[in-house]
Amino acid sequence: MVKEVYQAILERIILYGVELWYRNGIKMNMKLLQILRYPPLSITKAYRTTSNEALQVLSGCIPIDLKAQMLCELDLKLRGVSDGSVSSGIDFELEEKIIPWEVFRINWSLYKNMCSFFSVFTDGSRMNGRIGGAYVIYYGNDEIDFSLFRLSDNSSVFMAEAFAISKAVDEIIFRKMEYVDLITDSRSTLMSLHSLKEKRRFINNIKRKIANYNGRINLKWVKAHEGTMGNERADFLAKSAIDKEEIDICFGETKSEIKLLAKNKMIQCWQDRWNSSKKGKVTRSFFSKVCLNRVKGDFYLNQIFTGHGIFRTHQSRFFNKSIGCQCGRGVGDITHVLLFCHLWKDKRDKLNIKAGTSLKYLMRWEKFQVFCRFVIQSLLNLELN
Numbered sequence: 001m002v003k004e005v006y007q008a009i010l011e012r013i014i015l016y017g018v019e020l021w022y023r024n025g026i027k028m029n030m031k032l033l034q035i036l037r038y039p040p041l042s043i044t045k046a047y048r049t050t051s052n053e054a055l056q057v058l059s060g061c062i063p064i065d066l067k068a069q070m071l072c073e074l075d076l077k078l079r080g081v082s083d084g085s086v087s088s089g090i091d092f093e094l095e096e097k098i099i100p101w102e103v104f105r106i107n108w109s110l111y112k113n114m115c116s117f118f119s120v121f122t123d124g125s126r127m128n129g130r131i132g133g134a135y136v137i138y139y140g141n142d143e144i145d146f147s148l149f150r151l152s153d154n155s156s157v158f159m160a161e162a163f164a165i166s167k168a169v170d171e172i173i174f175r176k177m178e179y180v181d182l183i184t185d186s187r188s189t190l191m192s193l194h195s196l197k198e199k200r201r202f203i204n205n206i207k208r209k210i211a212n213y214n215g216r217i218n219l220k221w222v223k224a225h226e227g228t229m230g231n232e233r234a235d236f237l238a239k240s241a242i243d244k245e246e247i248d249i250c251f252g253e254t255k256s257e258i259k260l261l262a263k264n265k266m267i268q269c270w271q272d273r274w275n276s277s278k279k280g281k282v283t284r285s286f287f288s289k290v291c292l293n294r295v296k297g298d299f300y301l302n303q304i305f306t307g308h309g310i311f312r313t314h315q316s317r318f319f320n321k322s323i324g325c326q327c328g329r330g331v332g333d334i335t336h337v338l339l340f341c342h343l344w345k346d347k348r349d350k351l352n353i354k355a356g357t358s359l360k361y362l363m364r365w366e367k368f369q370v371f372c373r374f375v376i377q378s379l380l381n382l383e384l385n
């Protein structure tokens, strides 16, 4: 809950207009991290002495300076795409404004049988990271022609489906076919052709071509992998297109692709920072990988995950206490207290822990977590009395 509030409100307020004011410098980054020390602290309910690095990993809150850097780079890149200076290839997401009275939809229906005139089946497909598309033309039941094309690897299947339909429509117009069924198994493409809110120029161009054509193009949907002859054939052709050496059509990077890359890069930076951090050693032994979804908000368990808490090793470092365990038989560190200390032997024995099981592994086990909470609570009581 605290994390949601933090991300929805505080982080947004602080990062507002970040593209304008942020400069990547040590001073600014330190300041940002200082301001934002408290949310991860209250999300995790960890001890105040815990390092920022450990708090960020436990709460799943990325260091704010990395987020600021990412937003700035993203802003630059996306502006580059909009003005065309970065991207090469067709911009599939390029949007256009359409006057309200020029908005229309293309209807579609369910495919039943091959008609006695022309039927054109289209398909798009992804395999082994490559993307292909195809259309195949029938007259009655006879295949009379086909075309297949490989798209740049960054394209989506949706883009391949839409491109195949676009190419098929061009071919229909070129051949002046008067009455045609145009059949696809891509519901999402048909939906966007049917939508009144569609803004992508690429899709709207298909709509316009179909609507302005003198002949008649009937859009139809067929369920994939149901053994429909034309659909199977188009699927086969689209998959064969993938084996082509050369790319026939190149689409530019899409916005979602750019965003995903930026996010992955940001997380990788965080991971690198975590790997080489001099702080948070204990936390790293439990969580070597950073993750945005993690929320460890347990006051008791986090004392184990951070090493900051009631354990004597921590108490002696920060509060000038003896390092010896309350049992008087060893150093009061996490391993001793949880796995060996005889004060908690009875409770521990009930868990039947196999000798040599690592703490990291045990901490994932709910029954062991209950035991840990009990031990820490008891230690707190002992320290207070």
Ligand SMILES: [Zn+2]
Pocket (backbone or CB within 6 Å): 325, 326, 327, 328, 329, 330, 332, 336, 337, 340, 341, 342, 343
């Ligand atoms: Zn002990």
